[in-house]
Amino acid sequence: xxxxxxxxxxxxxxxxxxxxxxxxxxxxxxxxxxxxxxxxxxxxxxxxxxxxxxxxxxxxxxxxxxxxxxxxxxxxxxxxxxxxxxxxxxxxxxxxxxxxxxxxxxxxxxxxxxxxxxxxxxxxxxxxxxxxxxxxxxxxxxxxxxxxxxxxxxxxxxxxxxxxxxxxxxxxxxxxxxxxxxxxxxxxxxxxxxxxxxxxxxxxxxxxxxxxxxxxxxxxxxxxxxxxxxxxxxxxxxxxxxxxxxxxxxxxxxxxxxxxxxxxxxxxxxxxxxxxxxxxxxxxxxxxxxxxxxxxxxxxxxxxxxxxxxxxxxxxxxxxxxxxxxxxxxxxxxxxxxxxxxxxxxxxxxxxxxxxxxxxxxxxxxxxxxxxxxxxxxxxxxxxxxxxxxxxxxxxxxxxxxxxxxxxxxxxxxxxxxxxxxxxxxxxxxxxxxxxxxxxxxxxxxxxxxxxxxxxxxxxxxxxxxxxxxxxxxxxxxxxxxxxxxxxxxxxxxxxxxxxxxxxxxxx
Amino acid sequence: xxxxxxxxxxxxxxxxxxxxxxxxxxxxxxxxxxxxxxxxxxxxxxxxxxxxxxxxxxxxxxxxxxxxxxxxxxxxxxxxxxxxxxxxxxxxxxxxxxxxxxxxxxxxxxxxxxxxxxxxxxxxxxxxxxxxxxxxxxxxxxxxxxxxxxxxxxxxxxxxxxxxxxxxxxxxxxxxxxxxxxxxxxxxxxxxxxxxxxxxxxxxxxxxxxxxxxxxxxxxxxxxxxxxxxxxxxxxxxxxxxxxxxxxxxxxxxxxxxxxxxxxxxxxxxxxxxxxxxxxxxxxxxxxxxxxxxxxxxxxxxxxxxxxxxxxxxxxxxxxxxxxxxxxxxxxxxxxxxxxxxxxxxxxxxxxx
Numbered sequence: 001x002x003x004x005x006x007x008x009x010x011x012x013x014x015x016x017x018x019x020x021x022x023x024x025x026x027x028x029x030x031x032x033x034x035x036x037x038x039x040x041x042x043x044x045x046x047x048x049x050x051x052x053x054x055x056x057x058x059x060x061x062x063x064x065x066x067x068x069x070x071x072x073x074x075x076x077x078x079x080x081x082x083x084x085x086x087x088x089x090x091x092x093x094x095x096x097x098x099x100x101x102x103x104x105x106x107x108x109x110x111x112x113x114x115x116x117x118x119x120x121x122x123x124x125x126x127x128x129x130x131x132x133x134x135x136x137x138x139x140x141x142x143x144x145x146x147x148x149x150x151x152x153x154x155x156x157x158x159x160x161x162x163x164x165x166x167x168x169x170x171x172x173x174x175x176x177x178x179x180x181x182x183x184x185x186x187x188x189x190x191x192x193x194x195x196x197x198x199x200x201x202x203x204x205x206x207x208x209x210x211x212x213x214x215x216x217x218x219x220x221x222x223x224x225x226x227x228x229x230x231x232x233x234x235x236x237x238x239x240x241x242x243x244x245x246x247x248x249x250x251x252x253x254x255x256x257x258x259x260x261x262x263x264x265x266x267x268x269x270x271x272x273x274x275x276x277x278x279x280x281x282x283x284x285x286x287x288x289x290x291x292x293x294x295x296x297x298x299x300x301x302x303x304x305x306x307x308x309x310x311x312x313x314x315x316x317x318x319x320x321x322x323x324x325x326x327x328x329x330x331x332x333x334x335x336x337x338x339x340x341x342x343x344x345x346x347x348x349x350x351x352x353x354x355x356x357x358x359x360x361x362x363x364x365x366x367x368x369x370x371x372x373x374x375x376x377x378x379x380x381x382x383x384x385x386x387x388x389x390x391x392x393x394x395x396x397x398x399x400x401x402x403x404x405x406x407x408x409x410x411x412x413x414x415x416x417x418x419x420x421x422x423x424x425x426x427x428x429x430x431x432x433x434x435x436x437x438x439x440x441x442x443x444x445x446x447x448x449x450x451x452x453x454x455x456x457x458x459x460x461x462x463x464x465x466x467x468x469x470x471x472x473x474x475x476x477x478x479x480x481x482x483x484x485x486x487x488x489x490x491x492x493x494x495x496x497x498x499x500x501x502x503x504x505x506x507x508x
Numbered sequence: 509x510x511x512x513x514x515x516x517x518x519x520x521x522x523x524x525x526x527x528x529x530x531x532x533x534x535x536x537x538x539x540x541x542x543x544x545x546x547x548x549x550x551x552x553x554x555x556x557x558x559x560x561x562x563x564x565x566x567x568x569x570x571x572x573x574x575x576x577x578x579x580x581x582x583x584x585x586x587x588x589x590x591x592x593x594x595x596x597x598x599x600x601x602x603x604x605x606x607x608x609x610x611x612x613x614x615x616x617x618x619x620x621x622x623x624x625x626x627x628x629x630x631x632x633x634x635x636x637x638x639x640x641x642x643x644x645x646x647x648x649x650x651x652x653x654x655x656x657x658x659x660x661x662x663x664x665x666x667x668x669x670x671x672x673x674x675x676x677x678x679x680x681x682x683x684x685x686x687x688x689x690x691x692x693x694x695x696x697x698x699x700x701x702x703x704x705x706x707x708x709x710x711x712x713x714x715x716x717x718x719x720x721x722x723x724x725x726x727x728x729x730x731x732x733x734x735x736x737x738x739x740x741x742x743x744x745x746x747x748x749x750x751x752x753x754x755x756x757x758x759x760x761x762x763x764x765x766x767x768x769x770x771x772x773x774x775x776x777x778x779x780x781x782x783x784x785x786x787x788x789x790x791x792x793x794x795x796x797x798x799x800x801x802x803x804x805x806x807x808x809x810x811x812x813x814x815x816x817x818x819x820x821x822x823x824x825x826x827x828x829x830x831x832x833x834x835x836x837x838x839x840x841x842x843x844x845x846x847x848x849x850x851x852x853x854x855x856x857x858x859x860x861x
Contacts, residue, residue, distance in 0.1 A: 398823075
């Protein structure tokens with residue numbers, strides 16, 4: 001007897017429907033799965049067999065064929081265990097489902113005891129189901145909590161195979177999973193900026209970068225607090241909007257955020273990959289198609305510490321996503337696009353030993369060594385970084401004297417109002433000052449004649465290597481927004497120059 | 509064969525030069541013409557060395573070398589020439605040949621300015637300032653065109669007058685490479701000089717030799733910044749040997765790159781605070797400089813008062829100012845644009861004027 005059960009699989013971040021056809025016929029006891037299954041799907045035979053037996057059903061020795069349609073897409077992972085088991089039970093006549101079978105998708109891994117375990121990407125599947133007008137989804141309780149974010153879907157948490165069978169036959173009523181809003185608007189603030197003493201210029205730079213979404217580079221000796229400054233960023237960035245939160249949760253759901261509470265993620269991502277990261281680790285892809293760090297920092301911050309240590313080819317690959325806000329991975333089976341709209345924050349030492357320009361410690365590097373170290377960060381990448389700021393180590397007396405800095409909360413209020421101005425300027429589109437096109441820069445970053453004359457006169461002295469005039473204007477625009485200036489004023493421009501000129505051009 | 513070419517032959521063989529340095533011009537010619545015995549007598553060496561020397565010298569076609577150097581558009585003067593710099597004539601080990609580009613004109617007073625390659629912004633600023641003032645007063649600045657103080661001195665001198673660079677490599681091998689443009693500029697108004705034949709790469713052991721020429725050319729040697737083991741101190745030693753005055757610009761007692769300078773002061777070197785001190789020593793007229801009074805805003809004046817001539821960190825400036833970061837940072841840019849302060853690596857600012 002033939003039976004069709006509906007389930008889903010994921011390509012990139014999107015779910016597509018998979019129809020699972022189960023056929024039992026007389027013949028030698030064989031259990032085959034076709035439809036391009038990978039090893040984890042193949043092994044599902046053993047799990048299904050044991051789960052059925054241990055759930056007080058009978059696994060009859062017959063010729064079983066399972067087809068996963070569409071047959072030309074590669075199927076991965078253990079998420080088809082539950083639908084295959086249900087299909088088998090129906091085909092064998094051990095389960096008589098009511099009409100709801102057709103209206104539900106089901107996903108889940110089975111343990112040998114028959115328990116349903118969570119799978120990756122439940123949120124994407126829930127979104128896909130809702131888009132296709134599917135009525136409901138059967139999944140493990142963990143997955144159900146995640147999927148319940150989608151209001152229009154009836155999400156049924158099933159703890160084990162028998163529960164799923166009883167629900168489908170109508171023997172047992174299971175409450176639909178309720179939406180869990182408990183962590184809405186929750187931002188984890190381990191790193192409040194009030195913990196950071198001194199560093200006035202760096203703090204100001206961070207605030208500007210957050211307000212305009214500018215990429216930034218911090219240069220400073222070890223122990224100057226670059227990592228701490230960067231990791232506090234999520235606390236001053238605006239809260240995620242509900243749509244953004246769903247985007248982020250979807251990505252982490254597919255990546256498998258094991259251990260984290262399954263629910264909507266409201267915290268802005270902060271990713272800090274180590275410099276030994278591989279190409280696929282950063283941009284995504286790989287055999288099992290996973291999003292990379294740049295996608296995991298979507299709507300958040302990607303922090304690259306020790307920037308020159310990252311391989312040059314790794315840094316090259318960042319250029320496209322920085323511009324396009326997404327990454328397209330070309331595969332033999334077709335192209336795949338992951339979103340990657342992140343704020344790039346980099347940190348590096350001023351020289352290989354780290355102490356060039358330090359107040360206390362003498363730098364031991366030769367000039368050639370310093371030049372080689374700096375040249376490892378390519379010009380094209382630096383061209384995409386609007387702001388550079390030097391961070392110094394605090395002396396003991398600084399630490400004793402300085403009063404605690406401003407709270408993140410207060411900084412965020414200013415960032416929020418600067419962003420509100422930007423939303424108005426770009427009439428609601430999600431464009432930040434840092435993302436302005438060349439023509440938008442011309443329209444929105446007009447400077448007065450007085451400023452122009454000043455700039456022409458001063459540029460030689462201030463920016464010996466005058467690259468990126470546009471970036472200077474973009475940063476000025478954000479500074480003006482923060483101070484509520486309609487037009488970019490001379491003072492805004494003058495301050496912006498401070499974040500374009502890193503000292504030491506003369507020694508190098 | 510003439511005396512000029514004979515010295516050229518010696519100059520092209522740097523490793524032989526030490527045997528020749530005490531010879532008179534006609535004696536060199538004799539070495540070329542005479543037998544191994546003559547060579548042994550004149551150079552004071554054994555037969556083995558003498559025959560090797562003769563062989564080495566005769567292996568070079570001097571006429572061809574002369575032409576080759578000319579083709580490279582390089583000039584040279586030898587000990588036998590009347591145009592050989594007078595200031596070097598009295599050196600006991602004066603170079604056999606000086607290869608040069610530009611003009612060796614000696615009508616001006618010459619001051620050498622040397623210092624550390626690893627200099628501070630303070631040192632470079634001072635070097636540039638003093639070099640510029642001295643050049644304005646008609647003094648030629650001679651230095652070694654190394655990174656740091658040397659380059660700053662050349663640049664300062666070029667702003668107002670004439671400068672001469674002495675190389676530790678062949679003059680077609682400009683080192684450090686980033687000074688290629690600087691070398692061209694120097695050549696136009698002054699000269700670039702080297703005792704090493706064209707094509708000689710920059711080697712550490714060549715640099716002390718260069719320092720003796722720098723000290724030799726100058727009347728006064730000015731040392732801006734030198735650490736305890738700086739090459740600038742070698743120049744100072746040569747200057748002492750040659751009986752020249754040494755003047756030192758002091759730095760912070762905490763600065764490692766001023767330690768050598770302070771050592772010289774302890775040993776009795778003169779201290780200078782401005783170009784005028786040097787001019788006084790040389791008996792030159794001071795040049796009246798016109799100070800342009802800049803009009804500063806209230807905020808700029810306040811910020812400027814918080815930046816000292818040594819260096820001040822941006823965060824300290826902000827803290828001492830009391831106004832918001834944005835105002836202070838904007839004022840810093842304004843002051844930078846007016847050339848009153850300079851930004852340095854690590855977020856440091858120093859007052860320039």
